[in-house]
Amino acid sequence: MNISQEGLGLIKKFEGCEYNAYKCAAGVLTIGYGHTEGVKEDDLVTQADKLLEKDIKIFEEIVLDAVEMPLSQHQFDALVSWTFNLGGGNLNASTMLKVLNKGDYENVPAQIKRWNKAGGKVLEGLIRRREAEALLFEGKEWHEV
Secondary structure, eight states, rough: OOOHHHHHHHHHHHOEEEEEEEOOOOOOOEEEBBBBBTTTTTBBBOOOOHHEEEEEEEEHHHHHOOOOOOHHHHHHHHHHHHHHHHOHHHHHHHHHHHHTTTTOOOGHHHHTOOOOTTEEOOHHHHHHHHHHHHHHHOOOOOOOO
């Protein structure tokens, strides 16, 4: 399973694209659409879409390895977006994954929304992103969030 254009659209909307390296809200050096691996302060990216494509493959695999239940495309997309933003370690340690792997799909959106902090602070942008991911997981319209 691979992320769809809908899932990529969500990630791009909330990550935004920065061609120059910057520190995200959590204080991590970031570039392009949320790329963090090996980023240095003076880095510049010219092919952000290709870098995102490479990064997404990693997070698709993390989700596929962790989730034991069948997923629809929109559920997979939402989980890849969540994991792209929060990391595989958080996915594997999350109550959300435990809830999902019990087959309790109905309670997954509430679990998605719990992850709205960076650097210990609740951020409006993360509240909006988690709401969009929860809506996408449910197969609902998320673009206006």
